[in-house]
Amino acid sequence: MKFRYAMVCSSNQNRSMEAHSLFKRQGFDVSSYGTGAHVKLPGPSLREPNVYEFGTPYKHMLDELRRKDPELYKRNGILPMLKRNSGVKLAPQRWQENAADGTFDVVITFEEKVFDMVIEDLHNRDHVLLKTVLVVNLEVKDNHEEAAIGARLTLDLCQEIEAVESWEESIDDIIVGFEKQHRRKLLYSISFY
Structure with a gap:
């Protein structure tokens, strides 16, 4: 089944x-x-998360965070996670x-x-x-x-x-x-x- x-x-x-x-x-x-209510990804501090609307393409999030601070987001695993996600589907639902x-x-x-x-x-x-x-x-x-x-x-x-x-x-x-x-x-x- x-x-x-x-x-x-x-x-x-x-x-x-x-x-x-x-x-x-x-x-x-x-x-x-x-x-x-939103997609929240870790930011530079707990009080500064990266917040996106559902439906925002993972590729957009990935590109934006690469521009902001590639070392931070690579080190905390967010860039690899977004890369994986973009290979699975277009955007969060x-x-x-x-x-x-x-x-x-x-x-x-x-x-x-x-x-x-x-x-x-x-x-x-x-x-x-x-x-x-x-x-x-x-x-x-x-x-x-x-x-x-x-x-x-x-x-x-x-x-x-x-x-x-x-x-x-x-x-x-x-x-x-x-x-x-x-x-x-x-x-x-x-x-x-």
Whole structure:
């Protein structure tokens, strides 16, 4: 069975895009989103982030940050991240505006507050299709190393979900097995389109 996946993080395009990139290379049908009001990338200090509108091409962000301070943004991993992102898709998209993308079978989030936002958003939609969607949160620290680990763990989880005949009947066992094997706690919920 082949599912459609959505990877969702807050606003900086690291964890969801790392997973999107890995899933795309593995041939999965995958999209990625942020839930924040803007895309926020680290700047010269915590009080000076680089803020972009969703829909701003990654190439534009990359070129702008290269002009601003290439050494800083190379050292903190932002330039390589944006280069990776631009190879995956044109620009960041916001979850709340993804209605045109259709429905997903599995939505993965990487922090609990994003999980809560996705569940709330799905709950507030009109449930005209009555199609189930599995929403899973795998807590992943927001740094480049953890994003890579989180992406691989997410791939393992999704391959297990795809391997069963009915994920609705098997999800409890899949989650328990994953948590034991990887010593990572998952949150999950089933919602509808």
